[in-house]
Amino acid sequence: MPSARTENGRSSKQRMLDSTVALLQQHGAGAVTVDAVLQHSGAPRGSVYHHFPGGRNALLLAAIRQAGDEMSGAIEAVCRTAAPREALERVASLWRHRLASSEFGAGCAIVAAVVDNRANLxxxxxxxxxxxxxWQSAFADLLVRSGYDEGRAGRLATMTVAAVEGAVVLCRAQHSTEPLDDVLAELALLLDRA
Incomplete structure (x- = not known):
């Protein structure tokens, strides 16, 4: 049975997933209810349980996977084609764009899933x-290809992911990309010294 399509070609299932990701990014997992997703997406009520028989939790899990796959794909693509400093800058650029275009209202859907409503999912x-x-593996592999030993590359990759994700939280709190710029500058210096 084909899915109902909107004028821009997205199925009701995809609209619901996109809306769930947006709600996660903006308000956290606690704000993701079936009603909120339906209102945000404009999808018909019956489509939730048709596409996501597990209801809210199935929808949230699918949205987490979608958001993770999108960001993972972007990070992996950058890390395959760029030197470490350039890769950092390109990932930071993705975040700057997301933060600015949402007026600092949208953060990381994956972080939101970790810190909010985790016990319920x-x-x-x-x-x-x-x-x-x-994410960590993409950065670690890039660093190994750039001459770092595996142990150091793994630790630097962990620190990079933690620092960038923390900077995104600070950017939202301060309504500024300055925390991300500061983290990026210090990570670049660290990579240069290493």
Whole structure:
């Protein structure tokens, strides 16, 4: 059975996923209710349980995976084609754009899933761990290809992901990209020294 399409071609399932990601980024997992997703997406009520028989939790888990795959794909692509400093700058540029275009209202959907409503969605733990591992692995692989030993590359990759994600939180709190710029400048110096 084909999905109902909107004028821009997105199915009701995709509209609901996109809306769930947006709600996660802007308001956290606690704000993601079936009603909020339906209102945000304009999808018909019956489509939730048709596409997501597990209801809210199935929708949240699918949205976490979608957001993780999108960001992982972007990070992996950058890390395959750029030197370490350029890769950092390109990832930071993605965040600057997201923060500015949302007037500092949208953060990381994956971080939101970790810190908000986690007890109500334990099945997301594995997906979240895999997503962060993909990000760290992409940076670690890039650093190994750039001459770092594996142990150091892994630690620097962990620090990079933690620092950038923390900077995004600070950017939202301060309504400024300055924290991200500061983190990027210090990470670049660290990579130069290493």
């Amino acid at each position: 334990p099945e997301a733990d594995h997906a979240i761990q895999e997503i962060f591992t993909r």
